[in-house]
Amino acid sequence: MNLINAILVGLKEIWANKFRSLLTMLGIILGVSSLVAMSALVKGMENGMKAALIAIGGLEKVRVEDQDIPIWQQHMADQAVGTTMNDVHSLLHSAPLITMVVPEMRTRNVTMTRGSKSISPWNFIGTWPNAVELNQHVVEHGRIFNEVDDENARNVCVIGTAIRDALFGSPEQVGRDIIPVGEFININQQRFKIIGMFEHYESEQDKKARELMKDKPPEVRTGPERAKGYGSKGGSKGSMSGGFVYDLKNNTVYIPLNTMWLRFRAATVSASSSSGNYSRGSSGTSSGSGSGSTSEFLPDPRLSTLSIKVANIDQMDEALQQAKNVLMHSHKGIEDFSFRTQENWSEDIGTAIRNYRMSGGIIAAISLLVGGIGIMNIMLASITERVREIGIRKAIGATFFDVFTQILVESVVIAIIGGVSGLFTSTMLVELLIKLSPTGNTPVITMESMVLAFGFSVAVGVLAGLFPAFKAAKLNPIQALRYE
Amino acid sequence: MALIELRGVSKIYHLGGEEIRALDNVDLDINGGEFISIIGPSGSGKSTLMHILGCLDSPTKGSFKLDGTEIATASARELARIRNQKIGFVFQFFNLLPKLNVLQNVELPMVYAGCGARERRERAMDALRLVEMDNRAKHRPMQLSGGQQQRAAIARALVNSPKIVFADEPTGNLDSHTGETILKLFHELSRQGRTIMLVTHDPEIAAVTPRKIEIRDGKIAKNVDAKLSGQHDGPKFAVGAQVQETA
Known part of the structure; x- marks a missing residue:
């Protein structure tokens, strides 16, 4: 058969x-x-x-962060300069495996105000225009600042939608998408012009939830209006899907690097020299005593972080070694920096x-x-x-x-x-x-x-x-x- | 050379330490074209003999040659092939597959023989014509009478042109009239030169055949060939005196 x-x-x-x-x-x-x-x-x-x-920059993005000086180099602590623009130029010149270098200066305790509304953005960053590319931002309205804005340290900013929501009202409240390009706002009592706004970042889940909400008729409220206590009803969830990444991205303000340096570093150093330097965070061993006298005349030149983009993800190790060699040179052999990649997250x-x-x-x-x-x-x-x-x-x-x-x-x-x-x-x-x-x-x-x-x-x-x-x-x- | 040669064949079972000789040192020769009946009371060993002759079972001892081939030592696979090619079975309960129609039932041995679909169909229809069942080819067994089912079963047994056809109580489940027509059919087939062996406990049926082999306690008690002794001159469908004596 x-x-x-x-x-x-x-x-x-x-x-x-x-x-x-x-x-x-x-x-x-x-x-x-x-x-x-x-x-x-x-x-x-x-x-x-x-x-x-990918929204946070993908695997190719590596951050150069400050690190405590190793114990065997403590005697050279006063020679450590931290991460500066020097490093940026060195890397651009001498590290071919690094395709992009983005300097960042951050300042905390920033309050943005418009009329009676105010917000403290989570990310208030002075940077170069290429940060938009590295951090996967999309300027939906207006434009990103350019070299001229940076050169002249102009008071211009590009904001995320969360900032717009706080200062001008969100589309859900107002009923339409407000595009505040060309408006003026105050950042720590300094007048800034909004020249651009990023698109609204959200996970696929949130997007679908929002579209679902739109189709549904508004909930019928019963009884007098009242606050219903605390809770995250309607708020986005920061689960494994990484919703917080999108919140963080929306809550971003970019200004030109030089503007940051001159307007905020100079202002804050004199205002808060006693409380130490926030840009260095905990790694104050080098900055604490050494830079005290000069910093009252010159704004602190140190960068908060340096983000670099590796040319090829398969050559991560080689690229990092190259960057390390360059940075060791410009740091006079003092290893006061470290690399942070997204590899852990990916793993x-x-x-x-x-x-x-x-x-x-x-x-x-x-x-x-x-x-x-x-x-x-x-x-x-x-x-x-x-x-x-x-x-x-x-x-x-x-x-x-x-x-x-x-x-x-x-x-x-x-x-x-x-x-x-x-x-x-x-x-x-x-x-x-x-x-x-x-x-x-x-x-x-x-x-x-x-x-x-x-x-x-x-x-x-x-x-x-x-x-x-x-x-x-x-x-x-x-x-x-x-x-x- | 005889078609079937049994030499000293025994079949021994062991039941609870007790040795049971279902067949005890049997010698038997059967020639091609013979019409034989094996009779004997139940438990006599006639079924065992038929199973061995039909290659469904192997003897414990002795030699069994079918058509010149030694069977006693054949493997299960070879036995299956021999059953398929050289042996046809007709059973008391017809044993047609109820899910297949008559034609498919008759085709079944050729399916295992590996014939092509067209050849199967032609030969199956020929076999059905022989038993006058060709007009019922598309019926299911359940739609047929007992006699018709047995005819279909005979067609199935004949379809591979076997050397010998075994019929185990072929009329046991039929009324006497139908049984008689089936026996007539066997007689007709015998006249066409086929070797047929009826297994029965009923001497009336055994009277139809020229040669009668009686089994008792695993041994051949009588082996009467009417043709040789000249007592048999044709089919008898009545009880003969000589047969009664043996029962």
Whole structure:
């Protein structure tokens, strides 16, 4: 008996027991669809997390941060100058594996005011225009400041939408998108012109939630208006999907580097020399005593951070070594800096995804296994029912192999039909998941997961069929013929 | 050379430490074209003999040659092939597969023989014509009477042109009139030169055949060939005196 015949006989047998076969397949269908849907969900999560990682600058972005001087170099502490524009120029000239260098000066305790409204931005940064590219900002309205603005230390700023929301009103409150380009605001009592605004950054989840809110009619409030206590109702969630990254980005103000240096460093140094230098944070060993006298005349030239972009992610190690060599030179051999990459975060994402995939995969695999046990169970019942048939087949010349193949093919055919329908069901299941949780990361069905699930279901069918097929093929024809 | 040669064949079972000799040192020769009945009460060993002759079972001891091939030492796979090619079975309970129609049932031995679809169909229809069942080819076994089912089963047994056809109580499940027509059919087939062996406990049926082999306690008690002794001159469907004596 050839294989096509065996498959036809198997199909006939399955068709003869439609309802029973359907129930048996259901186990495989559910197993396959849950495996595919689980993998699609995890893929969606992975995409969301990776989007957040990219939003903060991607893996290529490396920050050069200040670090305490190592103990064996403490005697040179008064020679440490910190990170300055010197380093920026050195890196640009001498480190070809670094494609972009962005100096940043930050100031805290900044208050921006417009009329009676005020806000303290989380990121108030003096920088170069290329920071927009490095940090994946998009200037949606107006323009970013240019070299002329920087050269002349003009009082211009580019703001994020969170700043606009606080000073001018958010689209949700006002009902329209206010574009404050050309308006004037005060930053620490200095008049600044808004020349540009970034686009509104949000995760895919928040975007979908917002669009959903828009379609819904406003909630009917009952009773007198009152505050309902604290809580995060309506607020964005900073979960693994990295919602905080987007909040941080929206709460950003960029001004030209020189403006920052001259308007804020100069002003703050005289105003707060007693409280130390905030730009250095905890690493005050070098700045504390050494720079005290000069800093009253010249603004502090040190940069808060230096962001660099590595040309090729595969050459991260080489590029960092190159940058380190250059910086060691310009720092007179004093290692008062360190590198911070996004590799850890990326690894965290990888680990989290692996864990999700593992636990979900195990659960789905168990359900597939249960489906396989269902197949084996039904095949055993079916051969018990057909002992006589098997006896007849053997009496008229069926070999061990013929009977074995017949039962095995039946089991595999059930698994294959179940697997194919499972793949169809899985797309519907994923549609359903999207409907049920419209604000979640969109699940993405991957080809690999479908192939894997289908392959697994076929394997389960083969495994489940082996024992019943062996049992049937081993039947003694004489006893099988006598069986009632 | 005889079609079947049994030499010192024994089949021994062990039941709870007790040795049961279902067949005890049987010698038997059967020539091609013979019409034989094996009779004996239940438990006599006639079924065991038929199982061994039908290659469903292997003897414990002795030599069994079918068509010149030694069977006693054949593997299960070879036995399956021999059953398929050289042996046809007709059973008391017809044993047609209920899910297949008559034509498919008759085609089944050829499926295992590996014949092509067209050849299967042609030969199956020929076999059905022989038993006058060609007009019922598309019926399911359940839609047929007992006699019709047995005819279909005979067609299935004949379809691979076997060397010998075994019929195990072929009329046991039929009324006497239908049983008689089935026996007539066997007689007709015998006249066409086929080797047929009826296994029965009923001497009336055994009276139809020229040669009668009686089994008792695993041994051949009587081996009467009417043709040789000149007592048999055609089919008898009535009880003969000589047969009664043996029962």
